[in-house]
Amino acid sequence: MMRHKLGKWNLDELVKNPTRAVFDQKLAKIESNAKRFEKIKKSLNPKVSSGKFLRLLRDIENITEKSSVIGGYASLRYSENTQSDEATSLLTRISKFGSDIENRLLFFDLWWKKQVDEKNARRLIKSAGQFSEYLRFKRLLAKYSLSEPEERIINTLDVTGVSALVKLYDKITNAYVYVVTVDGKKRTMNREQLTTLVRSKKAKTREAAYKSLFSKYNENKGVTGEIYQNIVLNWRDEGIGMRGFSSPITIRNISNNVDNETTKTLLNVCKKNSKIFQKYFLQKAKLLGMRKLRRYDLYAPRKSKIKEKNYAYDKSVKLVLESLAKFSPVLSEYADNVFKKKHVDSIIRPGKTVGAFCSTPSPKITPYVLVNFTGKSRDVFTLAHEIGHAIHSISASDKSILVSDASLPLAETASTFSEMLLYDKLSETVSKQEKKTMLSEKIDDFYATIGRQSFFTLFEIEAHKQIANSTTVDEISKTYLQNLNEQFGNSVKVSEDFGLEWSCIPHFHHAPFYCYAYAFGNLLALSLFQRYKKEGKGFAPTYIEILSAGGTKKPEKLLRESGMDITKPRFWQDGFDYIQEQVKELSKLN
CATH class of the missing domain: 1.10.1370.20 (Oligoendopeptidase f, C-terminal domain)
Structure with missing residues (x-):
């Protein structure tokens, strides 16, 4: 059985040789595919045959997939070192490119939502196989869509409107510095550090942490309160007033x-x-x-009285795989594949993004998992959680990228279930305490x-x-x-x-x-x-x-x-x- 060591992930499956020339070539290919697709704009017709319609969906799928893989690479490179200028500039370049490609394909989306009559829409949905729900859902959203010029105005004004308000809220609150007295000493900290104090063993420290947090928000409640009320009013004006929800x-x-x-x-x-x-x-x-x-x-x-148990990384991975195998050897194999392919970034290092996540740039590629592993029992559960997300993606890997992601309320199913399986396994082996x-x-x-x-x-x-x-x-x-x-x-x-x-x-x-x-x-x-x-x-x-x-x-x-x-x-x-x-x-x- 292989030994699992802490380490960095291998991103070769996304981009083999990440030179400037390779990116230029990949982006040029995606762009030429998008340009070719744009040419169908004038000939779109609601009476299109279901075969031709499916081919158009496959074209969109192909462009989306290639764009997502390169976007995934840029985003994961940035996560492994947020301080790297090279990674930051690549992410900015690819994000801008992705948004441009999305805008180029927008006409097809609007055509499907707005210009296809109900009878033809039903006919095309019926023969669309795995795309049926995706197409039905887009038609449902169409009910709440406005005309193209109106949508453009909203998109444009959002940047300086509600998005700017959210950015402003973040800018103001992220700049807060908290002064809190811990064990008789005054300490200055940010929100992240302050949050750890609410889990302190000392009641006085917990109270001081909350009081410090609220006093900062209280000082600025006039401004942040105004921001919140305007975000809510914007949500209402656009959603209910204009779109009719x-x-x-x-x-x-x-x-x-x-x-x-x-x-x-x-x-x-x-x-x-x-x-x-x-x-x-x-x-x-x-x-x-x-x-x-x-x-x-x-x-x-x-x-x-007991000292918190520390888990070695190898032992942790094996616990996660064994708890899955007890339920389903198939799922355990899916999870094992993520480790075998070196798609897990587990080691803590300067510049690496905090927290944990799972990313699936394409259903055809084994997902990537990022954790910051310190050996605490919660890290083992975090590992099980993120591997659960990976299993969810792998289970749906035969689906198109347009429909492979579960909707938000279902997205936490496999991650939480994997934690439950791990808890079940661990609770059999630990002491009563x-x-x-x-x-x-x-x-x-x-x-x-x-x-x-x-x-x-x-x-x-x-x-x-x-x-x-x-x-x-x-x-x-x-x-x-x-x-x-x-x-x-x-x-x-x-x-x-x-x-x-x-x-x-x-x-x-x-x-x-x-x-x-x-x-x-x-x-x-x-x-x-x-x-x-x-x-x-x-x-x-x-x-x-x-x-x-x-x-x-x-x-x-x-x-x-x-x-x-x-x-x-x-x-x-x-x-x-x-x-x-x-x-x-x-x-x-x-």
Whole structure:
């Protein structure tokens, strides 16, 4: 069995010989293909034969694929060293080129959305095979599209309008410097460093970190509050006023290709189950030797006499592969391939981008995974998470690049499921004390990705209504405070300063209503995991089939074919039943 060593990835599969001349040649070829495709503009006709129409889609696929591979290379090169001038300038050049190619193909998109009558559209969709859902979805979006000149005006004004507001929010808040007293010493830090303090073992440090964060946002609430309200009004004016969406959240639902009713059901079930997390927080208070948690203490670590276990990289990779093999040897082989091809960048070094991600520039190429591995147990789970994304992509690798990506709410399915398999394997081998720590961290994580994210979305629904009827920053903060009190009930003491927390959440500014996708993806993975627990290995083929669909089917339809109805509360409740079992198990261990 091969030994896995920390190291850098190998990008040869994307670009073999990355010289200036090679890039010039590749870009020139893509450009000439795009020019050739543009020539069909005048002869486009709704009565086009289905064979010819499919050939046109294949041409777009070919241009998109080649463009994506070269774009993927530039982006991964930049990630491995963000300080390299050469990588930065290549990324800028390729991004600009990609956007130019996209604009050149735009006419076909608009023709399909706007100029093909319903009868011909139905005929072409019927014979389009794997492209059917992609084409149907584009027609659905057409209902909310404006004319080409209007779309161009919006695109142009967005750069200096709403995009500029988001950039401004980022510029202002990223420049904040926080002064916080730790162990009697004043320290100056950025947000990233400050965030680590909310997980400190010391209650005073946790409180000081939050207070420092909020005091900065409080100083500037007039400006950031104004920015947020204008982002919300822009979302409403364009989405509802001009495009005709029925509500602010519908704009996001339609771009996620899920029905309003599905999202509504999901959020209702999340709201109803907030008691599960409340019980856990009461339990956590006891473990920390407190009568009641304050909101400052939510992410406090457990008091533990055991030293945190360190995992060697080789051992970590093997744990991930073995936990997958127990469920499905096919998926374990997919994952093994990512390591064999040296598509993982795991070593920490200066200039490398922080965090972790999985990137699939083309379905025909084995995905690339970036992690910053330090040997902590959370790094092993991060590895399992990103490898889960890779498995999802490989499962759908026979699909066209136009339809291989699952829609956003389904995108976290395989990553979360892989973490569950790893947890299942590890919990059999660790001591009772380690299991308690792992279980507690896991429930913390469920709260952060399901409970918190769904209540974020419930807050946004209210805030968007409130801002439409003109309001003040303080009134928005009151609404947010109510949301927190409803979420925690009597289990956590929430102080007034948390009212302004909404202004610190970048997602609200960058992508309204994005957050429910986390709750969706995690609960979906938990429900699938529950099925695996009932059905055993026989569930693996059903699971692989769900992954292999990529983006070729609407989430409701895809899951219904596997006997799951995500429009019904019962489905989402399965995920919460699992969390409830975990909370009970922790209670027994204590």
